[in-house]
Amino acid sequence: MLGSGHRKTYPWHPCYISTDKMDHHPTRFDLNLIRALVAIYETRSVTQAAERLGLTQPTISHSLARLREVYGDRLFSRGSAGLVPTAVAERLYEQLSVALHAIEGTLDANAAFDPFSSTRRFRIALSDIGSLFFTPPLLRRFQTIAPRIQVEFVQLSGGLQDDLARGTLDLAIGNLPSLHTHTRNQLLFHERYVCLMADNYPGVGESIDLETFSRARHVMVSSPASGHALVDGALAERGVQRNVVALVPQFSVLPSLLEDSDLVVVLPSRVAQLYARERRLRTVELPVPIAGFEVRLHWHARQDAAPAHRWLREEVMRDLSGL
Known part of the structure; x- marks a missing residue:
């Protein structure tokens, strides 16, 4: 039986810590620590992670120090191209990014989304030819109806399915038949x-x-x-x-x-x-x-009910399907 000072957690829980470290580390910590770890991993930078989360650099540095204490690992070391994750950080990211996305998805599903005041950051994957054709009308529209959001357009890659599943990517646009059975998708237009x-x-x-x-x-x-x-x-x-x-x-x-x-x-x-x-x-x-071929909009099923994501999909469909 657990003593009164311990609270039981399970391996699938986002804040789980193995029992052999319970004498040294608490079994609960702020969800913001997970957000910090995920942001640092994806940006490879404390400074960029702070900018993404809207926090100060010292705050993210403190979060990283706390994470290192909790997990008993350095997690990241400095490299020529930015921070380099350790094996422990790689494993944690795979587990915690999915858990964080699921948790935030439950919050998003019950939260109103105001595009005009939102500072939400979205990531959309396009081919280089898609960027030429799709980016100008989307940015013109967003500048009018959602002037404070951030939109990052990235190149299509071989990891699209995993990126959509982890929530590190919001949408993928293009002729991507390999994604049809793994994502929610909607036809934008036929092309030749x-x-x-x-x-x-x-x-x-x-x-x-x-x-x-x-x-x-x-x-x-x-x-x-x-x-x-x-x-x-x-x-x-x-x-x-x-x-x-x-x-x-x-x-x-x-x-x-x-x-x-x-x-x-x-x-x-x-x-x-x-x-x-x-x-x-x-x-x-x-x-x-x-x-000819089909140009489709792809997203992960987990995003279906999120108001912010639903707004993004509707805007992309409205702006691009008639082009």
């Missing part, structure tokens, strides 16, 4: 590929024939989200191979490369039309039919 070229491109009228397309000097974006694998696969089925003369890492360089040149690129239609409106460029349909 077109060919983008200079408006004075020689020898091409309203359309481009297959022979001209095959001989053309193509630029390919090497980003994993560029869709070139889908395009090349459809062409290969018809025995067509593009004449790729340049590989570039980002979509943002394309307009200056294509304008007044004999280069062409295959792009999703919305971004291609955006470039055509801004520069001396035009779009034509591909000579080979290529299946």
